[in-house]
Amino acid sequence: MPSYKVPLDDIRFVLHELLDAGQLAQLPGYEEATPDTVDAILEEAARLAENELAPLNQPGDEEGCRFENGVVYTPKGFKEAYRTFTEGGWTGLSADPAFGGQGMPKAVNVVIEEVLSAANSSFGMYPGLSQGAYNALAAYGDDRQKATYLPKLADGTWSGTMCLTEPHCGTDLGLIRTKAEPAADGAWSLTGTKIFISAGEHDLTENIIHLVLARLPDAPPGIKGISLFVVPKFLPKEEGGAVVAGARNGIACGSIEHKMGIKASSTCVMNLDGATGWLVGEKHKGMRAMFVMMNTARLGVAMQGLGIADVAYQNAVAYARDRLQGRALSGPKAPDKPADPIIVHPDVRKNLLTGKAFVEGARALGYLVGINIDLYTRHPDPAVRQGANDFVSLMTPILKAYFTDMGLEVAVRSQQVLGGHGYIREWGMEQFVRDARIAQIYEGANGIQALDLVGRKMPQDMGRLLRSFFHPVDAFIREEAEDAAMLEFVGPLAKAFGKLQQATAWIAQKGLKDPEEAGAASSDYLKLFALVALGWMWARMAKVALEKAPGAGDRAGFYDAKLKTARFFIQRMLPETGSLFIQIMAGKAPLMALEAEAF
Numbered sequence: 001m002p003s004y005k006v007p008l009d010d011i012r013f014v015l016h017e018l019l020d021a022g023q024l025a026q027l028p029g030y031e032e033a034t035p036d037t038v039d040a041i042l043e044e045a046a047r048l049a050e051n052e053l054a055p056l057n058q059p060g061d062e063e064g065c066r067f068e069n070g071v072v073y074t075p076k077g078f079k080e081a082y083r084t085f086t087e088g089g090w091t092g093l094s095a096d097p098a099f100g101g102q103g104m105p106k107a108v109n110v111v112i113e114e115v116l117s118a119a120n121s122s123f124g125m126y127p128g129l130s131q132g133a134y135n136a137l138a139a140y141g142d143d144r145q146k147a148t149y150l151p152k153l154a155d156g157t158w159s160g161t162m163c164l165t166e167p168h169c170g171t172d173l174g175l176i177r178t179k180a181e182p183a184a185d186g187a188w189s190l191t192g193t194k195i196f197i198s199a200g201e202h203d204l205t206e207n208i209i210h211l212v213l214a215r216l217p218d219a220p221p222g223i224k225g226i227s228l229f230v231v232p233k234f235l236p237k238e239e240g241g242a243v244v245a246g247a248r249n250g251i252a253c254g255s256i257e258h259k260m261g262i263k264a265s266s267t268c269v270m271n272l273d274g275a276t277g278w279l280v281g282e283k284h285k286g287m288r289a290m291f292v293m294m295n296t297a298r299l300g301v302a303m304q305g306l307g308i309a310d311v312a313y314q315n316a317v318a319y320a321r322d323r324l325q326g327r328a329l330s331g332p333k334a335p336d337k338p339a340d341p342i343i344v345h346p347d348v349r350k351n352l353l354t355g356k357a358f359v360e361g362a363r364a365l366g367y368l369v370g371i372n373i374d375l376y377t378r379h380p381d382p383a384v385r386q387g388a389n390d391f392v393s394l395m396t397p398i399l400k401a402y403f404t405d406m407g408l409e410v411a412v413r414s415q416q417v418l419g420g421h422g423y424i425r426e427w428g429m430e431q432f433v434r435d436a437r438i439a440q441i442y443e444g445a446n447g448i449q450a451l452d453l454v455g456r457k458m459p460q461d462m463g464r465l466l467r468s469f470f471h472p473v474d475a476f477i478r479e480e481a482e483d484a485a486m487l488e489f490v491g492p493l494a495k496a497f498g499k500l501q502q503a504t505a506w507i508a509q510k511g512l513k514d515p516e517e518a519g520a521a522s523s524d525y526l527k528l529f530a531l532v533a534l535g536w537m538w539a540r541m542a543k544v545a546l547e548k549a550p551g552a553g554d555r556a557g558f559y560d561a562k563l564k565t566a567r568f569f570i571q572r573m574l575p576e577t578g579s580l581f582i583q584i585m586a587g588k589a590p591l592m593a594l595e596a597e598a599f
Contacts, residue, residue, distance in 0.1 A: 002428030006046035060264035086156030110370030117307025122264035133160025200268030201253035228286030229277035261434030305407030313355035316414035402530035450522035520588035
């Protein structure tokens with residue numbers, strides 16, 4: 001059975017030495033989020049992940065969810081684990097204390113999302129969807145809706161979903177057909193079918209709160225005619241001064257999907273037959289509220305890609321250290337054994353280092369985005385809030401797409417390290433490959449994320465969002481170019497950054513005249529952007545390691561490993577920006593010239 005160890009040492013390095021997460025305790029409402037408090041939370045999360053959740057991952061995959069007579073049963077042990085999870089207060093970690101939450105920074109929650117996904121990505125789906133529902137209702141729900149639903153979502157006794165996709169439409173939500181008709185007392189009656197609804201039905205909570213996109217009778221066509229409704233599985237009622245689940249509502253699970261991966265997460269077809277719902281926010285403005293959920297989910301999926309990459313990498317390293325096969329090309333490294341461990345072989349090391357360099361670089365970038373979420377929601381300076389919001393908006397599609405693409409790549413590379421054993425169920429690696437695959441598809445397929453980057457984020461307000469990234473990277477390169485010890489890192493970074501700037505200008509110029517040019521470049525541009533962003537993170541980590549290594553004592557090996565991994569990324573992964581730049585500059589012709597009939 002595979003294992004997972006929460007990398008607390010590296011998490012603390014990123015939070016405290018690289019990003020100075022202690023600054024969060026200076027923000028209004030986060031005074032208790034001191035480094036000591038955060039470390040204590042992380043230690044508890046490690047115990048939960050390693051002792052409760054990770055052991056359920058493989059058996060949960062083998063058993064899967066079961067659908068019987070309209071009821072979904074989660075695998076053995078999930079209900080008990082979820083009870084432990086809620087009793088520990090994890091569902092309300094970053095929720096408002098006014099609604100029973102702990103009020104911790106969102107950045108801490110980002111770390112927990114990585115840990116949950118690495119330990120058990122199927123389990124992490126259930127509270128992850130609830131968090132998105134909480135955020136949408138907190139942002140757009142009225143006072144009654146907040147009072148009714150937020151405390152229950154925060155304490156985990158109720159869970160949440162987002163019901164968008166329908167059988168005939170996925171990304172193009174303007175095509176949805178679910179109808180909402182006026183009902184009594186300001187409520188609405190909803191009829192339609194939603195598919196691919198994660199956690200749409202399960203046995204973990206007393207109630208499930210569905211946020212549903214639907215059309216009013218007078219709705220204009222397209223996405224401008226979509227409204228958002230809160231549709232509970234059981235209608236809330238007051239009993240003894242408390243809100244409880246009452247009568248069954250007209251929304252039910254028709255079936256569950258039989259999937260390639262994340263089999264312990266229920267993916268449901270949900271049928272609405274005159275279900276009672278209440279409007280969230282304004283009529284015909286549902287997409288604005290739904291994007292709160294979707295952006296939360298996209299960042300969560302990004303951390304899912306990172307988490308699966310990390311657990312796959314960890315197990316590949318353990319195997320490579322133990323597996324004896326052949327001799328090192330430079331001569332025996334374990335002459336007392338019949339063969340050397342395969343970690344001596346260059347190609348095995350390349351696979352492992354690709355995983356290590358991605359995981360640690362992505363961790364730094366993901367946590368930086370998490371900190372900026374807190375800055376834009378809590379910082380007293382409007383200019384700081386605006387800059388942080390711009391950075392998060394820009395990086396969201398990049399993280400979602402690149403982290404999940406690399407999540408699968410690292411899982412496949414780790415599987416390759418195990419050879420035939422990587423293809424066998426009992427070793428667990430094939431599950432990581434299967435579980436990683438969906439993250440590239442849901443919450444907006446990665447091609448859609450690339451179009452969002454070039455079509456919305458790049459041109460927004462004359463490139464204002466881009467400046468939230470370009471300006472600090474440029475300033476870092478200029479400052480560190482004066483340090484001889486940093487030249488091996490900032491020199492290649494500067495060249496890659498220059499290619500990103502050139503590609504940005506080229507796409508902006510061509511895309512204004514021909515949107516297909518921007519579309520053709522979009523996926524390569526997103527990856528180019530991501531590699532430069534990780535290069536920036538690795539150069540920053542190298543700077544910290546260079547400063548801390550002298551006199552580091554027992555931690556000297558940690559900083560030495562950071563520097564060597566940084567060199568691998570800069571010399572073996574960052575150069576891909578060159579080929580991506582060439583592909584971008586080739587334009588749309590190689591993609592669009594072939595007639596559809598010729599495929």
